[in-house]
Amino acid sequence: MCGGFGLCGIPENSIAAIKAEGVKDLTCISNNAGVDGFGLGVLLEERQVKKMISSYVGENEEFERQMLSGELQVELIPQGTLAERCRAAGAGIPAFFTPAGYGTEVAEGKEVRWFNNKPHILEHAFDASFAFVKAWKGDTAGNLIYNATARNFNHAMAMAGKITVAEVEELVPAGELDPNEIHTPGIFVQRIYQGEVFEKRIEQRTVRKAE
């Protein structure tokens, strides 16, 4: 599991370490698949990924090539279902019913039940060995605080991982973060470190001129 939305809030240091480690045949659960040369794109280039489970992909030529040639398996699922399958995994809910995807190919082979006169499909919690997440600040107790929309999938994935590895921009001793302001309690985090470099690439730079 890798947190992030597009290139925002991705665990870039952990991704670099996974590349250096060279482990192969990975199944990656991540909302997106990075771009060529950055994010999960670097693991795809090294052919370390066997399967991607995402809601939106294809900002990435190497990804497209591997997908079309059949080297890479791809499972596309609705974004809210992806998020809830993470949350459910962390919350001890093995499966749940959601209306998303009913009547579409996403529902093929899945149990359908009607609640409140609406059809829902059964979806299962993920079962991920590791979750790699990225936060803004963290403390030595594993508590995490995110910045702006870089929170995205990081919180639910931190809950979901059997072993959650958090990289933070700033690691402080326990007691320095205000307990009122912590987003992810340290109980969900098994490893934490301060990342060496954060490139934080922008995928779509959109601006306006000063008036």
Add this chain to the structure above:
Amino acid sequence: MSLDKNGIAQRIAQELKDGYYVNLGIGIPTLVANYIPEGIEVEFQSENGMLGMGPFPIEGSEDPDLINAGKQTITALAGAVYFDSSTSFAMIRGRHVQLTVLGAMEVSDQGDIANWKIPGYMVKGMGGAMDLVASAENIIVAMMHTNKKGESKLLRQCTLPLTGTKCVTKIVTNLAVLEVTDGGFRLLECAPGVTVDEIKAATEGRLIVNGDIPEMNLP
């Protein structure tokens, strides 16, 4: 004369009501934010995890940690809030967002929508669209009435893989405003200078025309 993309966005903006939480899809829907009627306050929800989305940042102040669901750099307005993805879709599935505006490749006269996949082409994924269409109470589709070949995109049945079934409430195109009813598309308004016959010719699905159809009232 048919409307351009900005005209469609301008007409959809008239559907906004004070206090609405609104989710805008990518493409024409994004333009709706430029035409919020005076005296109305709405908050835009971005499914990657924020409410209170503001305009693009002033050049030089863009923040890689602050983006919208289209991965574009944005700003936050006063009262904005950030949250995680599962909370974001709780807002969507839990029907806390009053209006969703989406683009579409096809819509059927029962309110089915197809907007994520063309067989034979690279599939990018549905993102949050399936969650949005399955849950939102009020879904307005913003699209051109016909495709580049001149074929109707308002059909009896969708031919492309569906994003959701029986979910679209209203459609605003370059030619018309239509409502999805049990009997098909009910024509509500014509674009300025567009005739009912032109709309009939451009609509493959069942079209209901009752009495005189008013022209859209655009400023």
